[in-house]
Amino acid sequence: MATDNNPKKRKTVGRKPKSDPAVYRYGIKLNAEENGKFELLFLRSGLSQRAKFIKTMIFGREIKVVKLDKAAMDYYVRLTNFYHQFQAIGNNYNQTVKAIKSNFSDKRALALLYKLEKITMELVVLSKQIIALTREFEEKHLHRNP
CATH class of the missing domain: 1.10.287 (Helix Hairpins)
Incomplete structure (x- = not known):
């Protein structure tokens, strides 16, 4: 049984901790028109997660939109x-x-x-x-x- 007194021993169950966890969280509110534009841009980006899309947009990484006709x-x-x-x-x-x-x-x-x-x-x-x-x-x- 692992005790909290010994810092060298770690629990062997659960997820491994990340080396640089994302702990800072920001919240924004959009009106209906802004949300519509956001959803349209998100769908065009092809990314699966909105958080990754927002990070990409904020930090200026290029997003390529490919339209197949x-x-x-x-x-x-x-x-x-x-x-x-x-x-x-x-x-x-x-x-x-x-x-x-x-x-x-x-x-x-x-x-x-x-x-x-x-x-x-x-x-x-x-x-x-x-x-x-x-x-x-x-x-x-x-x-x-x-």
């Missing part, structure tokens, strides 16, 4: 997938031209290449439309605040 992410993913499909079309295009040149007579190859050229022009127009839509989307939805 689901629509922008979906658009980006689909555009990336479309770009990979476009690359595959280019690869298939090169293979098709080589196959046409090697397997058909010059007259037949020219006719097939003419059809391929028409489809390629349609792809170029589609590509330009995609670029225009992407720029429009970036201007409307992804404008960055400096």
